[in-house]
Amino acid sequence: KRRILAIANQKGGVGKTTTAINLATALAAVGEKVVLVDLDPQGNASTGLGIDRAARSRHIYDVLTGEIDLDQAALATAVPNLFIVPSTTDLTSAEIELASLPNRNHRLHIAFRTAAASYQHILIDCPPSLGLLTLNALVAADAVLVPLQCEFFALEGLSLLLKTIEGVRAALNPALAVQGVVLTMYDQRNKLTDQVAQDVRQHLGEVVYDTVIPRNVRVSEAPSHGKPALIYDPHCAGTEAYIKLAREMLRRERQV
Amino acid sequence: KRRILAIANQKGGVGKTTTAINLATALAAVGEKVVLVDLDPQGNASTGLGIDRAARSRHIYDVLTGEIDLDQAALATAVPNLFIVPSTTDLTSAEIELASLPNRNHRLHIAFRTAAASYQHILIDCPPSLGLLTLNALVAADAVLVPLQCEFFALEGLSLLLKTIEGVRAALNPALAVQGVVLTMYDQRNKLTDQVAQDVRQHLGEVVYDTVIPRNVRVSEAPSHGKPALIYDPHCAGTEAYIKLAREMLRRERQV
Numbered sequence: 226k227r228r229i230l231a232i233a234n235q236k237g238g239v240g241k242t243t244t245a246i247n248l249a250t251a252l253a254a255v256g257e258k259v260v261l262v263d264l265d266p267q268g269n270a271s272t273g274l275g276i277d278r279a280a281r282s283r284h285i286y287d288v289l290t291g292e293i294d295l296d297q298a299a300l301a302t303a304v305p306n307l308f309i310v311p312s313t314t315d316l317t318s319a320e321i322e323l324a325s326l327p328n329r330n331h332r333l334h335i336a337f338r339t340a341a342a343s344y345q346h347i348l349i350d351c352p353p354s355l356g357l358l359t360l361n362a363l364v365a366a367d368a369v370l371v372p373l374q375c376e377f378f379a380l381e382g383l384s385l386l387l388k389t390i391e392g393v394r395a396a397l398n399p400a401l402a403v404q405g406v407v408l409t410m411y412d413q414r415n416k417l418t419d420q421v422a423q424d425v426r427q428h429l430g431e432v433v434y435d436t437v438i439p440r441n442v443r444v445s446e447a448p449s450h451g452k453p454a455l456i457y458d459p460h461c462a463g464t465e466a467y468i469k470l471a472r473e474m475l476r477r478e479r480q481v
Numbered sequence: 482k483r484r485i486l487a488i489a490n491q492k493g494g495v496g497k498t499t500t501a502i503n504l505a506t507a508l509a510a511v512g513e514k515v516v517l518v519d520l521d522p523q524g525n526a527s528t529g530l531g532i533d534r535a536a537r538s539r540h541i542y543d544v545l546t547g548e549i550d551l552d553q554a555a556l557a558t559a560v561p562n563l564f565i566v567p568s569t570t571d572l573t574s575a576e577i578e579l580a581s582l583p584n585r586n587h588r589l590h591i592a593f594r595t596a597a598a599s600y601q602h603i604l605i606d607c608p609p610s611l612g613l614l615t616l617n618a619l620v621a622a623d624a625v626l627v628p629l630q631c632e633f634f635a636l637e638g639l640s641l642l643l644k645t646i647e648g649v650r651a652a653l654n655p656a657l658a659v660q661g662v663v664l665t666m667y668d669q670r671n672k673l674t675d676q677v678a679q680d681v682r683q684h685l686g687e688v689v690y691d692t693v694i695p696r697n698v699r700v701s702e703a704p705s706h707g708k709p710a711l712i713y714d715p716h717c718a719g720t721e722a723y724i725k726l727a728r729e730m731l732r733r734e735r736q737v
């Protein structure tokens with residue numbers, strides 16, 4: 226059965242794109258056929274997987290407006306089994322332009338109904354907001370993975386995000402569930418990190434993945450080479466953590 | 482003369498709010514009367530200055546829709562000379578709701594025309610996007626201060642941001658200028674940081690402030706106490722850097 230996972234958090238810079246790229250790569254590495262949908266106008270996921278701006282003539286904006294179908298926009302990446310639907314800055318005005326289209330909350334959901342049948346996993350990298358693009362991802366998804374940086378401002382937004390997911394489940398997508406919260410850029414030398422991590426585990430318990438992604442400079446170097454960390458440095462701490470997260474994620478999916 | 486400064490960058494988590502709070506506090510500390518406008522639905526600037534969610538019954542959304550005037554929404558903070566117009570999650574739907582109002586790009590500009598006359602500085606903390614809220618800030622502002630984290634993804638978005646500012650200057654606000662780019666969360670142990678910093682200085686030259694904000698855990702601890710770093714830890718490296726930045730900013734304003 227095909228699984229659609231939205232990687233979302235309205236707080237900026239918490240590791241959504243880094244998690245989307247490396248988790249997608251780790252799933253592809255264990256033989257899953259994966260497509261990563263870049264729903265962020267910044268297009269960082271596309272760049273991080275080595276897709277030149279010039280190669281993005283077909284992109285997610287045209288899929289949302291219904292001009293092309295998802296399979297026409299998907300590109301192969303340097304990673305076997307991993308495909309990407311790239312994004313461009315055209316997506317910046319999508320919030321306003323989609324607002325006047327019919328089924329504005331369901332555009333991505335409709336696109337997945339008629340395409341992407343051969344993928345076992347679809348991951349969606351969301352922008353740092355709770356606007357129409359992220360809403361489309363939540364309506365289309367089976368589950369949400371929430372990257373959370375262990376910092377105060379990031380913690381502040383978590384309850385709003387969980388409330389929004391609950392709202393989407395109640396009104397638009399009854400199947401939607403929070404698959405888990407993953408702690409990112411974890412630095413055990415920093416006592417604030419520890420405090421926030423304990424706080425989150427206390428409030429959310431099992432929802433928080435056992436796997437923690439450490440702060441690891443190799444992870445932040447990889448995108449400048451257009452490669453996921455798993456390829457740029459297969460033995461670094463960040464790569465090992467994302468491989469472990471992919472395993473834990475697959476285990477959680479089997480339990481559903 | 483009153484100066485309006487937008488603190489903007491569509492890349493998430495680069496230090497916009499942290500810069501807005503601490504720069505506003507440093508300006509207030511040297512006797513400037515300052516108001517910080519929180520234009521981000523996350524409301525981090527309001528929280529970082531100790532404004533309870535319950536105290537935000539008047540907020541920036543009501544100012545943008547024209548229901549109340551800016552002066553009615555401004556609250557005193559614990560910092561002498563520093564006021565804030567708070568934000569709430571009501572602002573999340575503003576992108577869609579403002580889109581259908583007349584003068585949708587000028588709502589904030591119009592609000593400043595009839596209010597906030599007694600302030601010497603107005604700082605606007607922008608959300609991580611180039612949508613209608615950030616556009617309103619760019620139309621209303623005299624200048625833009627761009628916080629930039631020295632990481633690859635943050636660098637990728639810089640040219641789009643500068644192009645957008647140029648577009649607003651040409652079409653909507655001829656007075657708009659980039660006051661400067663400030664390097665944030667600078668960690669000299671990390672060679673990627675150095676490379677990105679050199680890259681940016683090479684391309685932008687004088688536009689980059691001399692002052693660099695170091696990564697400093699005391700800065701990220703301060704908001705959990707509802708205080709700016711300048712009050713939470715007046716002698717830490719982060720506080721000293723923001724005081725230096727305020728001085729450099731005032732020098733640049735005098736040269737205009």
Ligand SMILES: Nc1ncnc2c1ncn2[C@@H]1O[C@H](COP(=O)(O)OP(=O)(O)OP(=O)(O)O)[C@@H](O)[C@H]1O
Binds near residue numbers: 409493
């Ligand atoms: N585990 C890690 N170790 C070190 N750096 C990291 C790690 N994860 C992410 N980063 C870096 O932190 C920054 C923010 O991460 P990323 O861009 O993935 O976050 P995001 O949530 O997608 O941001 P946005 O909200 O702008 O979409 C990037 O420069 C990235 O390279």
Ligand SMILES: Nc1ncnc2c1ncn2[C@@H]1O[C@H](COP(=O)(O)OP(=O)(O)OP(=O)(O)O)[C@@H](O)[C@H]1O
Binds near residue numbers: 608
């Ligand atoms: N100089 C610094 N040293 C250490 N931590 C910092 C520094 N500046 C910011 N931070 C931390 O980094 C995180 C991101 O900063 P901040 O929230 O100010 O960025 P932002 O650009 O406003 O994010 P968003 O895009 O979500 O609005 C926060 O948790 C903040 O506390």
Ligand SMILES: [Mg+2]
Binds near residue numbers: 243269
């Ligand atoms: Mg991202």
Ligand SMILES: [Mg+2]
Binds near residue numbers: 498525607608
């Ligand atoms: Mg912010």
